[in-house]
């Protein structure tokens with residue numbers, strides 16, 4: 001399913017760029033950067049954020065203590081996503 005019509009990104013592509021560790025994308029803008037594009041209209045931000053949360057919940061989000069201490073996944077605010085509201 002296409003979740004970002006501006007960049008033609010699918011939910012599968014979003015999930016494929018996720019990986020454990022401190023380099024894992026934490027925001028929709030980081031996911032788009034990982035996939036070689038950038039945010040445009042921002043309408044997809046909530047959907048991408050939900051995919052991020054669900055994928056990491058399913059994986060148990062078993063980061064190391066170092067990673068978890070700096071993990072911003074559950075604290076993501078729209079202003080931090082680099083997308084104008």
Ligand code: FES
Pocket residue numbers: 003004005006007038039040041042043044045
């Ligand atoms: S739908 Fe994703 S940036 Fe527009």
